[in-house]
Amino acid sequence: MVTSAYIHIPFCRRRCFYCDFAITVVGEKRRGDTSGTMARYVETLLREIAATPVYDENHDEKPLNTVFFGGGTPSLLSVSQVELILSVIAHRFGLAPNAEITMEMDPATFDLEHLQGYQSAGVNRVSLGVQAFRDELLAAAGRFHQRQDIFQAVDRLRQVGIENFSLDLISGLPHQTMYDWKEALTEAIALQPKHISIYDLIVEPQTAFSRHYTPGQSPLPSDRTTADMYRVAQSVLSTSGYEHYEICNYAKPGYASRHNLTYWRCQPNYGFGMGATSYLHHQRIDRPRTQKSYQAWVDDFVQNGGQTADPVIEPAEQVIETIMMGLRLPSGIDLSGVYQIYGERGLQALGKAIAPHLQNRWLILESTASEDSDSKRSSSNEPRLKPTDRIRLSDPEGFLMSNVVITDAFNALDLAVSR
Ligand code: SF4
Known part of the structure; x- marks a missing residue:
């Protein structure tokens, strides 16, 4: 919708x-x-x-x-x-x-x-x-x-x-x-x-x-x-x-x-006008950033019946985007999407990458698991993440360091798929 x-x-x-x-x-x-x-x-x-x-x-x-x-x-x-x-x-x-x-x-x-x-x-x-x-x-x-x-x-x-x-x-x-x-x-x-x-x-x-x-x-x-x-x-x-x-x-x-x-929340939206981006059918469509090229783009767009050849965003890219955007909100993100696309290996790679940020309280882990929190940590203090867990940035320190946390999460998932 x-x-x-x-x-x-x-x-x-x-x-x-x-x-x-x-x-x-x-x-x-x-x-x-x-x-x-x-x-x-x-x-x-x-x-x-x-x-x-x-x-x-x-x-x-x-x-x-x-x-x-x-x-x-x-x-x-x-x-x-x-x-x-x-x-x-x-x-x-x-x-x-x-x-x-x-x-x-x-x-x-x-x-x-x-x-x-x-x-x-x-x-x-x-x-x-x-x-x-x-x-x-x-x-x-x-x-x-x-x-x-x-x-x-x-x-x-x-x-x-x-x-x-x-x-x-x-x-x-x-x-x-x-x-x-x-x-x-x-x-x-x-x-x-x-x-x-x-x-x-x-x-x-x-x-x-x-x-x-x-x-x-x-x-x-x-x-x-x-x-x-x-x-x-x-x-x-x-x-x-x-x-x-x-x-x-x-x-x-x-x-x-x-x-x-x-x-x-990464919900679909229409975007219109020079330099605008729309996000529809998992397709991100960027319009040109100058008057002349935007006019030409609209001419083509009208001629092609409102279709463009922009590629569909892959599921892995969608997950990264959900992390980047979702961590901007105080509610953070649940990890079900990471699990669905990257599996157990991705989840544990993410756990390893964010362990230092959990320790210094830039990130908060909210677990729905019944076991106590100690049993979810390995000896190196890395959390054993579950698809039902949530992570969120703390306010203000975590929000201030959001770029570092998101980059580490991104690199960990990137590495997990390339192995
Ligand atoms: S020049 Fe840029 S910052 Fe200034 S009013 Fe226009 S869009 Fe805003």
């Missing part, structure tokens, strides 16, 4: 200095109804949606539960473009009456009238790209907005009655101190969002930041400081009533992103 659709709107007023996303810069005055490039893009996007086969035959029974406009800056679209996209989506796939319809918005890109229009079109959740509260940090990151725009944007959300909104924050920005970070968390909480996302800055190749900064070196905070920023966020947000429901995401009870949970 497919319950989610992602729509990529790849336009920004300018490129932030740390960003390597698939976007097209449209300048400061342009909106969807004043830019030929954006109008052409929406027309192509609608052709793609209309040509996409409906995954569930009886979509009256299984309508979409979530739609997510991501970017880029979707709030550069005109109201009529959003209305049109949502009506084509609803007509093609069916949209549940209580569907979560999220739009990523940047402060300083929408006024009250636009917001009311988006809301009338169906948007009922907003993800606001705040990133930082200090003007110097926002300028150093190349953001378009300023501090005062954040408060104005939240005021507007409240005026139209959109209480279900999220704020994005970035830690590890150049010149950002622990004091700034604590202040940003405090200011974010004071705005009473239902959801807060915390991202640690990654200096990606080919970005302006990569030309000026070296990770871990001043003026970027040290690795130790950014790890402490993560710990502080976990502590401050948890004590303020936010549940840490995913490595980077916190929500008030009942306000976790329904859309993003489908990714972390």
